[in-house]
Amino acid sequence: MSLVLAVLAPFLLAPLIPVLNRYLKVHVGWPVALIPAGIFAYLSAQLPRLMNGEVVHIAYQWIPSLGIDFTVYLDGLSLLFAMLITGIGTLVVLYSIFYLDQRESMGNFYVYILLFMGAMLGVVTSNNLILLYIFWELTSLSSFLLIGFWFHRSESRYGAQKSMLITVLGGLAMLAGFVLLYMITGTFDIRETIAQASVIKGHDLYFPAMILILLGAFTKSAQVPFHIWLPNAMEAPTPVSAYLHSATMVKAGIFLIARMTPALGGTMEWFLIVSGVGIVTMVFSAMMAIRQTDLKALLAFGTVSQLGLIVTLLGFGTPASILGAMFHLLNHAAFKGSLFMVAGIIDHETGSRDIRRLRGLAKVMPITAAIAGIGSLAMAGIPPFNGFLSKEMFFVASLEAVTSTYVFAHPLAALYPIMAVVGSVFTFIYSMMLFHGVFFGPLTKDTDKKPHEAPVGLYAPALVLASISIIIGLYPKLVADTILGPVTEAILLEPMKIKITLWHGFNLPLAMSGAVIAFGSLLYWQFEKTRGVVNAITNNKVSACVSANACYDWTIATMIKGSKKLIDWQMTGYLRDYLVFILTFAIAIAGGTLFFKQGFEFNMVNMAPIALHEVILVGIIMAAALAVALAKSRLVAIIAMGVVGYAISLLYILFRAPDLALTQLIVETITLILFLAAFYHLPKGLVAETGKHTIKAINVVVSVLSGVLITVLAISAHNLKSFEPIASYFIENSYELAGGKNMVNVILVDFRGLDTMGEIVVVGIAAFSAYAMIKLRIKKIVKLKEAHLKEGGE
């Protein structure tokens, strides 16, 4: 119960924020920070239980008929993510208090942040795939709102839309994957799904389901080629970039891969796709990072690269690599979070994020420089910081993939250690760009503001994260048993002995680390040449052709053009055209089904005898209907329509349906009045179409076909009794269950009350829209009309 409250707390408390923002004297960020801090404290208190191998599992029924339940589940994996979300969330909120001007719409900002926090907590604690999907899309939505926070800038809007389209597209693919899984297992429950792992992997649908689910993970975690949204997402305020786009949301994809590993992992396809995409992402983005000149863009590509590293490790799937993935995830959240905060501080205190203009800041910003140093060195994988430890694990795991004892021995696997080193060299270079390039050398005079040290509130949260980087680096045992133990157990489904040490002898991984530092320093020393080579590789005619960004822009532009064309063709503004579209479609669907399923049936056995007066009445209806179509003036057409309607109500009376007859009579009358009121606005004179013969011919064909379709449907419906009609139920129960003797009315208000409710909503909407369309017309049109009338008058 308390876990559910903890997950839902951000949602429940969010509505208070705008109120507090208005009436509170202090910055509204302070009370907001209490929320993640409180949840973090609660989660920490759960640690001992989880270390003993217990889990927390709470289930509420939601839509049991579809297997969708509100079940939350807290195991080591969930806990690690939940603590990251709330822990870094607290720091980011504190940081934002000093970062954002209080004149900004603080209420909106913190509501979005809390919305995101709640959604993210929901993702990592859901034990139902559909629930997970709902929270997943909520994170995309809140990310959209936060990237577009400064919505007056077109770059923000572009970035927000891009991230939303790509991540939601992936989310939809993931939903399809979940449905396929459901078709295999018959459950949306994640525990039960994992229990059927062997069934899933042997099933024909395994491969499509896996691809679709991975699409969701790759788009969210910005893996190549879906990484393009993340650099544009940097338009968000820096606290958001630090929180969503480096520490938490982009790791939702990694969470999904980790969560699904027991159910889907351990196959050749899984290994090749996950680790392949991961390693390509890692190397490619690290190369892209050193081309950047904007601090945040550099960090964004760096984040993509690091995410690629974690995904690669998950793809390997060995216990050691899983441990490395989760350890690096934790480390990355710490050092990258602090680096983003540093980027925000630099932006805030110098007015620039362009690394070509930033030089020698260490002289005026010593504390910020120290934090940046720790973060950069950890990112570069230099001992004794935490990044070194997990990078070593990465090298170990990549070497493991080459050994012949590895389950998925593959000739291409030899590439992994090489690419790991290459990617790490570039990581080293961009880390140095960030630290050495920005903070050393002569002090810059090229910035908008005179650089000075940040206020303590800005660097304190970054300092906390940097200290964590050092502490974990020096004392990895602190997190090994407490956090990483339960996490690996949750993924591997069995306890694992964890031993992390800074020093483990002279061996190949250490040599790889040494090579990275040596090559990295060399290439950084010759930075301009290095960048020239990278530019030649990544920025040429071939890469322009396959550029994911160009692809995205082209798709969006084409879709807008295409939909405009479609609308121009379809939305003509003539009701008669719409009717033709609707009827044609209905005829094709219903008639087609009837034809292909051979549903037509005709026999006279159950027919009552047809009386003469009925024939006459139907004759009148047919004649009047024909008159409507042929009438030369509107008034005649309307009167003929009235004849049809009143004659039908006579039929109702003949067949003893007083309610229907009454309704039909009054509806006919009211419609007549409406028609008369509307006719006032139509041009006087003839109604006869002066249009082309082809249009008339189409109209005739469509109307004849609809008539035939309805007739055939009615006859078939009467003759085909595939199941017991529900009428007898109403006859038996309308007095018993609803206390009414008028069955029609009982159906309307009781048995099918929901339908009636829907209908009155439609009536209301129609009335309000008619009012809005007529009364609230754009003034300009009215003026144009007046001018037009004046001209006509003169």
Add this chain to the structure above:
Amino acid sequence: MRENEENKENNIILTTIGKIALFIVVAFSFFLFFAGHSNPGGGFIAGLMTAGALALVFLAFGGQVLKEAIPFDFKIVAAIGLVLGVGYGFIPMLFGDGFLTQYFAYYYLPVFGKTELTTALIFDLGVYLTVVGGALTVITTIGEDR
């Protein structure tokens, strides 16, 4: 509005009959509303009939007279109807029943004798108000638009 005043003189038959018919039709529509549960009628029919009667006033005397005679904003009437109809649905949920569950019971009232009281009437009132308000909103806005 000038046109309507001219109409008034032209439509002496309509105005004369309209005055009398109005009350009969409205009274009958009320009867239909209450009869609905066990006899032909109900909120929808009654609403349409009331709307028809008021539309008659609108046709015969014009929008100004209708506004003075019925001093309600029809949009708000429709809105109240919607709130009543949709909002009622949630009340049974407070008692743990499904959305829109209807209850009924029989009571012995002094004058009426054995009388059935049903919650469906509340829902039906929502239907009635929505239909009256909706229909008249449309008729008056289209009719008054010049």
